[in-house]
Amino acid sequence: MLAYIIRRVAQSILVLLVTGFVAFSMFSFVGDPVENMLGQERTQADVDRLRGQLGLDQPFVVQYAKFLQQAAQGNFGLSYRQGREVSAILAERLPATLELAFVSGLLALGGGIGFGILTAIRRRGISSNVIMTLSLVGVSLPTFLIGILLIYVFSVELGWLPSFGRGEVVDLGWWTTGFLTVSGLKALVLPAITLGLYQMTLIMRLVRTEMMEVLRMDYIRFARARGLRERSINFRHALRNTLVPVITITGLQLGSIIAFAIITETVFQWPGVGLLFINAVQFVDIPVMAAYLMMISVMFVGINLIVDLLYFAIDPRLRVDGKAGGH
Amino acid sequence: MSEPVLSVRDLVVEIPTRHGVLRPVDGVSYDIAAGEILGVVGESGAGKSMTGNAVIGLLDRPARIASGEVLLQGQPIHQLQGAALRKLRGRHMGMIFQDPLTSLNPLLTVxxxxxxxxxxxxxxxASQAHERAIAALDEVGIPAARQRIDSYPHEFSGGMRQRVVIALALCAEPELIIADEPTTALDVSVQAQIIALLRRLCRERGVAVMLVTHDMGVIAEAADRVAVMYAGRLAELGPVREVVTQARHPYTAGLMASTPVASQGQKRLRQIPGAMPRLDAVPAGCAFHPRCERAQARCRQAPGPTLQACDGRAACWFPITHEQEATL
Structure with missing residues (x-):
């Protein structure tokens, strides 16, 4: 198992090197940053001096190595637009995105697994049919449309919930949170639903399919034949056996909740990294874009690593270390 | 003889389909006494597994018991549902499935x-249950049960897994065990061990066993009595020695003639011509008559022969008679 972990970590590092390369190439291929930074009135001497300062006169490989070295320390240089440390800007924006992603993820997981089990067990029930039909809406409507619809109903017509922003936040020094104020919590509701709905329907349909598959297995029949309670059969025996594929997909989905919060953040003007990224794209603020890219890839790789390790916790068959097993 | 553990009376299982109602089990009756093994034998689709599932209430919808009775220790159980049925399962009747690889949950220890x-x-x-679990594993012949109890199913071999399955079916001491092809998925050498184990448990505990199989060899070795099923009906029912050596129903005789016996050398196996009818095309009269050499006009007329209408052993109007029978 240790060998497996080491191998997976090595693979993760390789993935990060490749995305790092893509992020780094943006600096070279998307325009010349020096021209942007110095503006119209510049001399060749200014340009050369800045190139020297930024290390742009060095060979490509050296530049890449330096970029990686800096990136590994969380240093992505200055934002072209704001003139501040990119890492500081990200750190300031990240809590908003992570809190939103956390609440959406919870919603997607809880709702997805709960409804998935319900619709698998009561396959022919009315509630199942209603949920399955509604889930089609969740899968097929684009995120921005759901967001706008929610804003229209709950903010414009009913006036219950705010249509944009984070509400009041409490600054804890290293973290700003909207969890501690009423307006912060209210502001979370609509964006969290918008962001989590698609993932929820996806997880729900997956859990349902897997669950129906498992419920047909012999060991479920055998559990019935032993007179175990339905609750124990459904949760202890069936649900656990659906978890491996569900966790795989869920892990990827949680990653994409953070990564693709961009649309939701734009619709709700949520002051997170997604909105930051969209603004950076508009201004060709490459250091911010590169840093965002690296941050997302670190998150994806990290989540995948955790998912792989969770397999071992769930399925004892994978834990066999050369011990006699198999068939 | 005391009251049988299991009595099945005129059991009919129906499956409603778009093209009419199918009857995979059609008027089956038999008893199993405590400490007795009843072998139920027949080709695939003869209704033998369906009978077992009907008894324990595990018919897959839309199959259902249409008529007849199932009595467990004299109590009717064929109409029970929900919690009442659940309390019987495991406690008073257990079931052993065909494939030990798939009948244990892979994620929980045995x-x-x-x-x-x-x-x-x-x-x-919890600790008493733990001790009892160890005793149950010990009883079915799992060596070092105290250490093995925390193992997962994949850490056992196929034969050992089937022992675990038997321990699971027996651990709450049911009076009836339905064993549905318990040896089919196992190696021949392991089959004999499992059969011996079933026989031993049956004798020692006085459990009634319904042994469903298509393997005449297993029946001959394990069963006390045998019920031969054909197209959902009982063809023959009797003590295993008599049925095997002196089959009265032509179908049973054909089944015996087509069973290979290793010790009997090179004799060419005989086949029964044709195939068992599909459930939606069971012929009128005796279901076996299109394949039967002895069939006469009466065999083609409905109603077909039943055990009760005939000699009580073979559901056949013209059973095979054996000369030496009188001496038995």
Missing amino acids: GDQLTETIQEHLDLS
Whole structure:
């Protein structure tokens, strides 16, 4: 198992090197940053001096190595637009995105697994049919449309919930949170639903399919034949056996909740990294874009690593270390 | 003889389909006494597994018991549902499935699965249930049961897994065991061990066993009595020695003639011509008559022969008679 972990970590590092390369190439291929930074009135001497300062006169490989070295320390240089440390800007924006992603993820997981089990067990029930039909809406409507619809109903017509922003936040020094104020919590509701709905329907349909598959297995029949309670059969025996594929997909989905919060953040003007990224794209603020890219890839790789390790916790068959097993 | 553990009376299982109602089990009756093994034999689709599932209430919808009775220790159970049925399962009747590789939950240790079953049915503390689980594994011949109890199913071989399955079916001490092809998925050498184990448990505990199989060899070795099924009906029912050596129903005789016997050398196996009818095309009269050499006009007329209408052993109007029978 240790060998497996080491191998997976090595693979993760390789993935990060490749995305790092893509992020780094943006600096070279998307325009010349020096021209942007110095503006119209510049001399060749200014340009050369800045190139020297930024290390742009060095060979490509050296530049890449330096970029990686800096990136590994969380240093992505200055934002072209704001003139501040990119890492500081990200750190300031990240809590908003992570809190939103956390609440959406919870919603997607809880709702997805709960409804998935319900619709698998009561396959022919009315509630199942209603949920399955509604889930089609969740899968097929684009995120921005759901967001706008929610804003229209709950903010414009009913006036219950705010249509944009984070509400009041409490600054804890290293973290700003909207969890501690009423307006912060209210502001979370609509964006969290918008962001989590698609993932929820996806997880729900997956859990349902897997669950129906498992419920047909012999060991479920055998559990019935032993007179175990339905609750124990459904949760202890069936649900656990659906978890491996569900966790795989869920892990990827949680990653994409953070990564693709961009649309939701734009619709709700949520002051997170997604909105930051969209603004950076508009201004060709490459250091911010590169840093965002690296941050997302670190998150994806990290989540995948955790998912792989969770397999071992769930399925004892994978834990066999050369011990006699198999068939 | 005391009251039988299981009595099945005129059991009919129906499956409604778009093209009419199918009858995979059609008027089957038999008893199993305590400490007795009844072998139920027949080709695939003869209704033997369906009978077992009907008894324990595990028919897959839309199959259902249309008529007839199932009595467990004299109590009718064929109409029970929900919690009442659940309390009988495991506690008073257990089931063993064909494939030990798939009948154990791969994610729980065998100890977890045993103690959960024991605690469901018996009022025992966790540690008492644990001890009982060890005893159950010990009884079915798992060596070093105390150490093996925390193993997962994949850490056992196929034969050992089937022993675990038997321990699970028996751990709450049911009076009836339905064993559905318990040896089919196993190696021949392991088959004999499992059969010996079933026989031993049956004798020692006085459990009634319904042994469903298509393997005449297994029946001959294990069963006390045998019920031969054909197209959902009983063809022949009698003590295993008599049925095997002196089959009265032409179908049973054909089945015996087509069973290979290793010691009998090179004799060419005989086949029964044709195939068992599909459920939606069971002929009128005796279901076997299109394949039967002895068939006459009466065999083609409905109603077909039943055990009760004939000699009580073979459902055949013209059973094979054996000369030496008188001496038995």
